Amino acid sequence: MKKLFSIIFFTVVLFYIVSEEVMQAEGTKGSTRRLEDIFSPDICEILRKEGRIQKSVFKQENLNYSYLPSGNIAGKIQDSWTEKKCSYMNETVFLYTKPASKTPGQNSPENTMKILENILKSISGLEGITYFSNSRKEERLLYKRVFCVSDAESKTPVPDPTDKDINGLSVLVLQEDLTFGENLYRFSYLKDGNQIALFYENDTTLELMFLDVIDPHNMKNVLLVEDLGDEILFYGLVRTNYISFPGLKKKIDASLSSRLDAMYKWFISAYDKKIN
Numbered sequence: 099m100k101k102l103f104s105i106i107f108f109t110v111v112l113f114y115i116v117s118e119e120v121m122q123a124e125g126t127k128g129s130t131r132r133l134e135d136i137f138s139p140d141i142c143e144i145l146r147k148e149g150r151i152q153k154s155v156f157k158q159e160n161l162n163y164s165y166l167p168s169g170n171i172a173g174k175i176q177d178s179w180t181e182k183k184c185s186y187m188n189e190t191v192f193l194y195t196k197p198a199s200k201t202p203g204q205n206s207p208e209n210t211m212k213i214l215e216n217i218l219k220s221i222s223g224l225e226g227i228t229y230f231s232n233s234r235k236e237e238r239l240l241y242k243r244v245f246c247v248s249d250a251e252s253k254t255p256v257p258d259p260t261d262k263d264i265n266g267l268s269v270l271v272l273q274e275d276l277t278f279g280e281n282l283y284r285f286s287y288l289k290d291g292n293q294i295a296l297f298y299e300n301d302t303t304l305e306l307m308f309l310d311v312i313d314p315h316n317m318k319n320v321l322l323v324e325d326l327g328d329e330i331l332f333y334g335l336v337r338t339n340y341i342s343f344p345g346l347k348k349k350i351d352a353s354l355s356s357r358l359d360a361m362y363k364w365f366i367s368a369y370d371k372k373i374n
Contacts, residue, residue, distance in 0.1 A: 130327045136167050145193040152190040165189045170290045185339045190358045192332040210325045217368045219260045229360035232352050243274040265289040278304040296321040311340045334358035
């Protein structure tokens with residue numbers, strides 16, 4: 099009888115310990131972070147006051163990511179650049195404060211993640227977005243045409259992959275812009291908890307003023323979004339190796355940093371439309 103009691107006692111204790119560990123794991127997996135969990139107080143202050151922080155660097159050998167949000171996807175982002183050198187890198191972080199909820203559950207993590215996924219997969223929505231040209235001091239069209247294609251040869255248009263599971267999704271996209279003309283890009287996605295990352299890189303050579311300036315797979319971009327409860331964090335990253343010639347450095351910085359700004363404006367505009 100004493101032996102049976104001991105077995106029952108230890109079984110109950112073991113069940114309690116396992117249950118606690120499972121509950122803790124589930125709570126951590128779906129937990130929503132705050133901005134202060136990601137950045138130092140001074141960066142949080144800048145983001146809350148100005149809504150944006152940016153850093154551009156040229157000719158780095160060991161890439162130092164100043165603003166890359168921590169998480170499982172961060173390692174994937176760092177590993178996606180395999181070149182020893184990087185001619186140019188730009189990190190831009192934006193912070194968006196969600197408007198007051200008009201309907202129950204509007205700002206819930208579940209609803210927010212559903213909206214963020216849908217926006218990132220609605221690739222054709224990039225068509226027609228504009229950016230501010232520092233050289234011309236005016237808004238200019240960024241993407242004249244944007245659509246998914248079936249393959250690189252036929253370039254047959256196919257629908258946006260809005261009905262596909264976003265984690266591990268990969269699609270080929272045709273983009274025509276005023277700077278580099280018509281090119282093919284590979285869009286790939288990863289999702290982990292409250293973070294979603296869109297990776298996109300050029301599949302074709304990028305030309306500027308009739309010169310080949312960026313070889314295939316040498317301009318890698320990342321858009322990382324994370325739901326922070328009352329806020330949404332947007333991290334934009336572009337890394338590239340380009341063929342240097344006089345006057346190109348300034349143009350590259352202006353063009354690629356402006357693209358990140360334009361992508362953010364497109365994203366937030368699409369988000370506002372979803373909730374209003």
